[in-house]
Amino acid sequence: MDNLTHSIIGFGVGELVHRSWPAEVDGISQRVRHRLLLVSCALASNFPDLDLFLTKLLPDPLGYLLHHRGHTHTVLWAVPQALLLAALLWLCWPSARALLRASRPARLGLLLSIGCGFALHLLMDYTNSYGVHPWYPFDGRWFYGDMVFIVEPLFWVAIGVPMALIMRWRMLRMGGLLILFVALAVFAARGYLGVLSLATLLLIGLLCGAAQWRAGQQGRGGLLLALGVGAAFMGVQAVAGQAGRVQITAELQRADPASRVLDVAMTAFPAQPLCWSYVSVETDGVQYRLRRGVTSLAQAGCPAGLSVPPETVTGSVDELRKLKAGNCQADAWLRFARIPLLTNGTLSDYRYASTPRGNFTTLHIDPTAPCPAGIPTWGYPRADLFGVSSDIRTRAQP
Secondary structure, eight states, X not given: OOHHHHHHHHHHHHHHHHHHSOOOSSHHHHHXXXXXXXXXXXXXXXXXXXXXXXXXXXXXXXXXXXHTTSGGGSHHHHHHHHHHHHHHXXXXXXHHHHHHHHOHHHHHHHHHHHHHHHHHHHHHHHTSSSOBOTTTTTOOXXXXXXXXXXXXXXXXXXXXXXXXXXXXXXXXXXXXXXXXXHHHHHHHHTTSXXXXXXXXHHHHHHHHHHHHHHHOTTOOHHHHHHHHHHHHHHHHHHHHXXXXXXXXXXXXXXXXXXXXXXXXXXXXXXXEEEEEEEEEEEEOSSEEEEEEEEEEGGGOOOOGGGOOOXXXXXXXXXXXXXXXXXXXXXXXXXTTOSSEEEETTEEEEGGGTTOTTOOXXXXXXXXXXXXXXXXXXXXXXXXXXXXXXXXXXXXXXX
């Protein structure tokens, strides 16, 4: 997910933890705890993305592809990261340090906020098609949720509206609501949101805001509703995405019964469970075929901003296997690529063939380049294309 969404979710959960805990002995301590739990949960919700500082350890694009969502996005390494964040808060925040010494609820609240923040980061990153490998080093396979767009305004609205209404000063409340409205308007103007999706988001914001307003100054109603809406949305997306995958796989098999569909990577449209873009890979053992397009469940109209024209490309399985076996750069790159395409000595992941800034996964093969050192031993997402068992796990296979 994008860091704005991670932050909004972190602030919302931190606020909910604070409001669910017994009050501190005085108003000053209560305010310190409030700030501490919000900040700690929001920081924990973003902390794993500090792996971006590790991307320079390998040459482009390998550094980004193999280190972003790398070790810091594993359950094992979440523990030392959480301890580091707690230590930094302790050392750099004197008033919070004094509170934590004196208050058991504050200590438990901090523990819960940081734990929830890290867990939510891994969960939200899992939900899109980029993937994570959370169980490394015990299991190096990639896991893909294929259910939520990487920038999802539903979470902004559902959580952001109650959080804006909680703000103490009226100008901040109005400013927060205005920013949310402008963000939705920009999304709609660029063709990322349809009219029905925009109206639904505004209704969700209205309902969550009303629930929080009715809950009172210390209430949790709007925040609980927002988290419930978010969880329900992910459930709907999971079901819709799987239905789309089954539909696309059946169509591909009908078009070419001799080929085997290895994977269909699904990418949701924002706030639109009926619209999905997809990229598939299939093979007959000699050639592999990659397709991309948009599928609409129930004949729904899809926003134009994220639609891509249908396209099909093919490649040689034998060439890809030989390149993997004979070139260490390619072998490292294939530890990331879910939909690999080899053309004229260049590798690229077909999932990102239509991004506005070009395909950031593109690797130009240089036979004279030295082998990169320190390659993480993630599983090969397309191991099934190389003649061995598959190393990917999606939310559900058709």
